Each structure stands twice: as C-alpha cells, then as structure tokens.
Amino acid sequence: MKSISFLAFDIGATSGRSILGTIVNGKLQMKELTRFPNQILQIGEHYHWNIFSLYESLKAGLIAAKKEGVTIASIGIDTWGVDFAFIGNDGSILGAPYAYRDPHTIDIPEEFFKIISRKKVYELTGIQVMNFNSLYQLFAMHKNSSSQLEAASEILFIPDALSYLLTGNKVVEYTIASTSQILNPITKQFEPSLLEAAGVSPSILGNIVMPGHTIGVLTNDLSEECGLGNVPIVAVAGHDTASAVAAVPAENERFAYLSSGTWSLMGIEVKDAIINEETYNLNYTNEGGIEGTTRFLKNITGMWLLEQCIKEWKKEEITYDYEKLVKLAESGEAFQSLIDPDHISFANPTSMVDAITEYCAVTNQKVPSSHAELVRCIFESLALKYRFVLSKLNSLAPFSIEKLHVIGGGSKNPLLNQWTCNSIGLPVIAGPSEATAYGNIMVQAKAAGVVNSLQEMRQIIRDSISLDEYHPQNSNAWNNAYERFLQIITIN
Numbered sequence: 001m002k003s004i005s006f007l008a009f010d011i012g013a014t015s016g017r018s019i020l021g022t023i024v025n026g027k028l029q030m031k032e033l034t035r036f037p038n039q040i041l042q043i044g045e046h047y048h049w050n051i052f053s054l055y056e057s058l059k060a061g062l063i064a065a066k067k068e069g070v071t072i073a074s075i076g077i078d079t080w081g082v083d084f085a086f087i088g089n090d091g092s093i094l095g096a097p098y099a100y101r102d103p104h105t106i107d108i109p110e111e112f113f114k115i116i117s118r119k120k121v122y123e124l125t126g127i128q129v130m131n132f133n134s135l136y137q138l139f140a141m142h143k144n145s146s147s148q149l150e151a152a153s154e155i156l157f158i159p160d161a162l163s164y165l166l167t168g169n170k171v172v173e174y175t176i177a178s179t180s181q182i183l184n185p186i187t188k189q190f191e192p193s194l195l196e197a198a199g200v201s202p203s204i205l206g207n208i209v210m211p212g213h214t215i216g217v218l219t220n221d222l223s224e225e226c227g228l229g230n231v232p233i234v235a236v237a238g239h240d241t242a243s244a245v246a247a248v249p250a251e252n253e254r255f256a257y258l259s260s261g262t263w264s265l266m267g268i269e270v271k272d273a274i275i276n277e278e279t280y281n282l283n284y285t286n287e288g289g290i291e292g293t294t295r296f297l298k299n300i301t302g303m304w305l306l307e308q309c310i311k312e313w314k315k316e317e318i319t320y321d322y323e324k325l326v327k328l329a330e331s332g333e334a335f336q337s338l339i340d341p342d343h344i345s346f347a348n349p350t351s352m353v354d355a356i357t358e359y360c361a362v363t364n365q366k367v368p369s370s371h372a373e374l375v376r377c378i379f380e381s382l383a384l385k386y387r388f389v390l391s392k393l394n395s396l397a398p399f400s401i402e403k404l405h406v407i408g409g410g411s412k413n414p415l416l417n418q419w420t421c422n423s424i425g426l427p428v429i430a431g432p433s434e435a436t437a438y439g440n441i442m443v444q445a446k447a448a449g450v451v452n453s454l455q456e457m458r459q460i461i462r463d464s465i466s467l468d469e470y471h472p473q474n475s476n477a478w479n480n481a482y483e484r485f486l487q488i489i490t491i492n
Helices: 051-067 108-112 118-125 134-143 147-151 158-167 192-197 220-226 240-246 277-282 304-315 322-331 352-362 371-396 414-424 435-447 454-464 475-491
Strands: 004-011 015-024 027-037 040-043 046-049 072-078 084-088 152-157 213-217 232-235 255-260 263-270 285-288 294-301 403-407 428-430 468-470
Touching: 004 051, 004 158, 004 240, 004 435, 015 051, 015 435, 027 051, 027 435, 027 454, 051 072, 051 158, 051 220, 072 158, 072 240, 072 435, 084 147, 084 158, 108 134, 118 192, 118 277, 134 147, 134 192, 147 152, 152 158, 158 213, 158 232, 232 435, 240 255, 240 263, 240 285, 240 294, 240 435, 255 371, 263 371, 277 371, 294 371, 304 352, 304 371, 322 371, 322 414, 352 371, 371 414, 371 475, 403 414, 414 428, 414 468, 414 475, 435 454
Parallel strands: 004 072, 072 232, 255 403, 403 428
Antiparallel strands: 004 015, 015 027, 040 046, 084 152, 213 232, 255 263, 263 294, 285 294, 428 468
C-alpha cells in the first residue's frame, strides 16, 4: 500500500506541536517535528494570545515538514476552545485575541441571564455555563465598548483564524463553534437571539462547515517560503477534545471516554444532543463531534490537584518524577482521606495542600500529613469521582456503557487507571496518550479518501498502537469507599 503523509498542528493553551502522520499498510506512524510555546500575554490588566507568534511557529513547522522529504497530502489545525480573533473589513486580524483567562468575563453570565435566562440559554445550546464561553466574552466586550468588536466585520475561532492566515479563506468549523455557547446542537446553526441579546450582530459569525471540509491551499507566498507547494488545509475537528475523542479506539458505540490530563473530561458519543431538566441541573454539556455526532460530557478537575501540590513541594526543594509519585500513592493506607475534586475550594487556592487538609478536617476525616497520603487521597478521590460521573452518564445514555476508554496524558498512569477500573467496575482501555494528534490526522485521512468512516479511522488507530487493558479488582473495598465518598461530598 502506498504511504500517505499528513501534517497536524496540535496547539494547547501552553504549548503546541507539529506532527507528521504517515499511513502505510493500514497503520499510522507519528513523528513530532517541532514543539513551541504558547504563552498568554499580559498587557495591562488584560490577557491575550499572540496569534502572530503562533503563525510564525506554524511556518517553522511547515519548513520542518519540507525537510522530511515527503509529500504532504494536507494540513490540519486543532486548538483549545472558546477563544476567537476579530477580522476587519479589509481582512486584517484586529489586535491580539483575548484569552479565556481574562478577568473581563467575571460575573458576566449572571448579567446576561437578566436578558435571557440561564435555563433558556442551556435549552438553546446544551452547553454548561462557564464565564469564559465565547457568548459571555462578546457580551463583556459589548458592555465595555470594545474598539475591536466595533471595528470587526466577523470573528474566527482560533483554529479557523490560523487556517485563515495560511490560506486567506475564512470558515467556521463545527466542533470549535460548538464550544461557544452560541451554537444550537439540534439545528447545528448559531442562535441569532443569543448574539442579539449580547449586543452583537449575528452577521459576525459565518456559515458552519463540518470536519473534513477543505478550506483552501497554502498561499503562494507561504508555498514559496516553506517549499511545500500549494498544500490543502483541511478543517479537522478544530476543538482539541473533539479530535481526541475521534481517536478513541473503540470497537462499538457502547463506551465512555475519559480525556485525562490537568482537567478530565468524561463523556459519551451520541447521535443527538441530550438536553433536559436533569442534564441542566447536572450542568452536563453537548459539544460537536465528527460525522455530526455529539460529545455529551462533564468537566472534572483532574491532575490539577496534584500539579498544584507539586509546585508547593518544589518550593521546599522536593521534586518527584512520575514513577516516584506512583510509588508514593501505593505506599499510603487505602481510603483514609477523600475529597470532591470539583469542590470550589480547589479551583485556585493559595495552597492546594492546605485546601485539601482543611477539606478533610471539615468532613471529619483523617487529615493527610505526608506527601504519600496527599497523593493517595488525590488518586483515590479522582477514581471515585469518575464513578460518580459515569453513573450519571449511564442513566442518561441511550445505550449501556460497557467500557471506559482513557485517552490523553493520564492514560500513561497505570495506578490511576487500575483504581478507576476498580471504582467503576468496568474494563478500562488506556491509550492513545497522543489522542488529539491521532484524531487530527485521521480526519485529514478521511477527507483524502484513505478511510470512509469513523469506525475505519478507529480501526487504523487500534492497529497502530499498543493499548493497556485493566479489569476490576477489590470490588467490595471500592464499593464501600464509594458509599463513604457519597456521604463526604454531601457534607461540604
């Protein structure tokens, strides 16, 4: 079988990478070409993204791809969600896009709900309310008489804006648009009433395209500078989580996924959005997937808890590598201290260690006093919280969930994977850790006609990587711990 190569740009909120993916004999081979920082710019009291620096990093990736000496069939870009760039009447990008961490959206959703109720917004979008969603960013800018907003003829979400810089063509890709809390997941179109309520003309958003759409080709100047020729740019699943879920190596629809990293996203893949009174009360979200699917999911605080503890320990000149952290967790006594990872006290405390110990004290538990006890507390609590969320998903899913697929960086944590498996009582399949890049490349492969369906995409991924499978152990102990966990999370 003739090999075919694709270039993926996978850009997160702290760093990005260019990755060459080559499909040969039904298997996908991956090679990282470049890695680059993506730093939030603080200008005065505001936080922005340096989109022009990202553009330079894309060019460096294009040049690196040329040096590989292979023909690039297409290029795709995925990024984080919600943020966007303003485009002027002359086609220029107006200034540096705001970053979702900017404080201008604090308390803005509650002001918006005075115009359209929280429940109505959820009914129209099926998206959980977070103050940095695109809808509230636009509303905040309208209230602040933003010169960018006033001068803009349209907006492009970040992956679409970067594709625009490469091609000169403007599109609005479905999965990235679905993070905005402006898109209706039933009609798969934007809701004009929400934009009008935000004081923004609905014309600011263009027509939606689905993953796999060819946006255009590299501009002549980039083609000449980088030496790649007029390579097509494909709108992949532009939201990084959508690309990651596209790479879940599932054999059928009866699975849940856990995208595990600093934050955990647990969900299911369904044909139609699930929007009702229960999902509204649970604050579950419906985001776009490939082939018109919906990612019905819940955000869960993930390894943020441990990362913040590690930062504190570094100040004490104590550092741990990955293996040491796992050994620490294993050395502690089981189920002594449990927390709700999503409790407000863990959102951004001055000291995560103090926040955890205070939570345990308030809930009348043993207060963890060693690093081993703290790490074990975090891992066990995450595993139990995953069970809590999965139980809700199971009650709402149109099918019985048979397996949990863990993807992303957390898939390389065998201890947490086993404890999650013990907690939920279902098999856990771990991998790939680079799910987002795999999904990005496989959407390009589908656009090129190399594969014809999502299942074929997933078959290639299954054939290309080694997966780790876990089966439940110590069920009685974990069941008892879960009953105690439910009591604890209702106390505080």
